[in-house]
Amino acid sequence: MRTPPLLLIVDDNPESLDILRTRLRAHKYEVITAADGEAGLAMAREKQPDLILLDIMMPKMDGIAVCRHLKEDTSMPFMPIIMVTAKADSRDVVAGLEAGGDEYLTKPVDHAALVARVKSMLRIKDLHDTVLEQSAQLKVQLETATKIQSLFWPKIPRMEAGSHIWATSVPAAYVGGDLYDIILLPDGSWLAYVADVSDKGVPAALIMAALSTKIRSEALVQTEVDKILETVNNSLYSLTSEEGFFATIALARYWPSSGKMQLALGGHLSPLRIVESETGTLPELKGMSLGVTPNVHYEKKEISLSSGESLLFFTDGVVEAENEDNDLFGNDRLVGYIRNAKGPPWGEGLLEFIRHWRGDSGASDDLTILEIWRD
Secondary structure: OOOOEEEEEEEEOHHHHHHHHHHHEEEEEEEEEOOOHHHHHHHHHHHOOOOEEOOOOOOOOOHHHHHHHHHOOOOOOOOOOEEOOOOOHHHHHHHHOOOOOOOEEEEOOHHHHHHHHHHHHHHHHHHHHHHHHHHHHHHHHHHHHHHHHHHOOOOOOOOOOOOEEEEEEEEEOOOOOOOEEEOOOOOOEEEEEEEEEEEOHHHHHHHHHHHHHHHHHOOOOOOOHHHHHHHHHHHHHHHOOOOOOOEEEEEEEEEEEOOOEEEEEOOOOOOOEEOOOEEOOOOOOOOOOOOOOOOOOOOEEEOOOOOOOOEEEEEEHHOOEEEOOOOOOOHHHHHHHHOOOOOOOHHHEEEEHHHHHHOOOOOOOOOEEEEEEEE
């Protein structure tokens, strides 16, 4: 907002116009005027004042029409409009407010009421402009955070012996709390996981960054999936227990040449084993979400992927995706997609299928998919 604020008075009565201008200038406001509705509308668009005092009854275009034009023009900044009426008729007041007016005064205008209304509306204008400025700054910061978070996603590696891996993560907002990683271990095996922090937005993204860093550091000294989860759980509990954050995770260690895989879960959805377009069975795995309580023990089970088999890891953003009718994608629709699609691989097609099914409905949760399969 300018200093001093710029006020526009629109009134076809010269005497009334002069009185309002004199009173407001006495309070150190900068004042411009227009003598009819059309001129007032043109001046408002050209000068974009900080506040408008707008008479209702005017020739060429009345104040209600001027107000409606200004409020419907999305290119205009927020300008509080005080409607001024010569009659204390509630219908005039209601019509002005319905057209978008923010306040009203009745003629003859009381000096104290005039100054009080103007000060009040300018405070609202100042708060509105501050919020817009902060919102623009926050948007820039979030766009930067999105770029930074993208650095956490690893490049998809090429595996040997006919094994393959693919993954993606799509945040619901600028940044999210889902994560995945693919880490090559010294013996040629790969550590891969998907995880989901119990929130969205910036707090979840910060915890995601800490969790990703901790898992990578633990993978350097500990390769057993159950032991990694035990250590990471204690670290996350120390970091976030007071705030109530936690994370779920599905962690795998995979040997591409043999198809052997070790699995451990921490409160996460079980991955899907896909065999010839049907979902197979996996051993039951118990394990609490990370960060809920310290000193938790996790189960580790071993499976083997045969030729043509796939293991699909995903976060709840898949099954809890919503369409325009607020229907959930759900497990049945997930299994139905696999049964009617061709694969492996399945994950990339599943992502496109969910996007098409969701339509114009915005994402309600972060969504992450990771798939390991063998030719």
